[in-house]
Amino acid sequence: MIRFEHIVKSFGEKTVLDDVSVTIRTGEVFFVIGQSGVGKSVLIKHLIGLLRPDAGEVWVDDVQVEKLEERELAPIRKKCGMVFQHSTLFDSMDCLDNVALPLQKYRKLSLQNGRREAWKYLSMVNMKDFAHHFPSALGDGLRKQVAIARTLTMGPEYVLFDEPTTGLDPMSARRVDHLIRDLADTTSVTCIVVSHDLKSIFGIADRIMMLYRGRIQLLGTRDDFTRSIDPIVEQFISGSPEGPIEV
């Protein structure tokens, strides 16, 4: 279980997260939604110690993450994999070596054994045929699938997806959605997804949290969101330019 308790985070004068508290249950697909720059990615980066809160506590199972030193974060980062918005594959390595890298680092496998193991993960995301392609030769959707494979190598209990469908064509986006849903359904991995993509949100989410001006505007199921009469939630879902949301 993941718990954020009274998280406050500012960058300079700007308070991005202001007293955010939420508990994420094991095995669910949990979406964090909101406008650009509202602090969605900032929130999930706290989970793996890439950012530290100014106040509040972050708990992954029974470990208080913000108190850990950089070298103590390795087990948490193994437990919580992250798929970044830009895929972040290393351009100097082919897809196979990109996926093999964490296997060498975390499982201390040799390069050969790491590559052998990496094949399995590439097949899981249907990317076996692209194993020897370099990331620069792949489209965004395929790169994202390789990035997901790389994250899965660590055997994570939680996977954090930062805008996984942004910039993808609709078919690739739905393919990524299915991967996320399958991951939660077949392996009981908890998926935390930061997204603006309403099709993804209403297609695969178990629960959704909307952030607005650094605070939680609404936390609930898909039905709670569709039934909500909160004008801010309504405007976000309808995508209307007119309404109470301040740009």
Add this chain to the structure above:
Amino acid sequence: MRGRLDASAQAPDEAGDEGRVAPFWEGPPRSVGAAFLDLWRAGLALWSVFIRTLYYTFRGRREKGDVLKYALEMGNRSIFFMTVTMGFTGMLFVHQAAYQLNQITGDLQLVGAAYIELTIRDLAASIGGVVLATRVGAGIAAEIGSMVVTDQVDAMRMCGTDPVEYLVSPRFIASVFSGTAVLVYTAFIMVVTGMISANLYFDVNPKIFFNFSFVDWHEVLTGLVKCVAYCAAIPVVSSYCGLSTFGGSEGVGWATTRAVVNSAVAIILLDAIISTSAFFIFY
């Protein structure tokens, strides 16, 4: 904590503290204190990058060919730029020095000897170091900063890799070797262009100009130590600026600027430390 943050987020009239006179410590002393704290934290972080760089230089793993790639980038591709800038700098120095000396004593016999000593001991390394930092430092900060804003550095950390191992230590090794070679070459260029200037404008015979009688082994050693120290400082300071990038392309721009400014400051501080130490050791 929450209450304090809320109060500071509200406008003064909403907070109900109209007419409140802020105690004096909330004014300039607080700003100065905060600035010192920021400087202290930045110093600690820079020190941490430096120590980790040293560690990974001897114990870390590197991509094959990385050091050579960066050495070519920092060394070979800087040669034209360094030749032009430092060549003209050498000419200007000698022109100004000879002009002043001519007015005071009218004797230019030792202008070459004094200039060569100064160039080898300090000028080539210090001025060359600052010039080199504008090219190499900016490049390093921009490259690493771009990786930070596109999450590549965070991805490395998530893969259990310290970014210092893969990004900083190869650049550090490359800079120490190729940067030092470039600065030594710079000294040669400055001496040659200085001689041309002295000969063209003041009719100083090249044989008289090339007078190495003032150059002792400790002058050469001091100059070399400076070259190595500056070439070690530039990648560490610039990488630190790159790694602490925040925001998008604007953040990368700021990181680049900070890399050049901070590298120049580091070079001047190191110059003061090494020159003072050399003075106490050798004189």
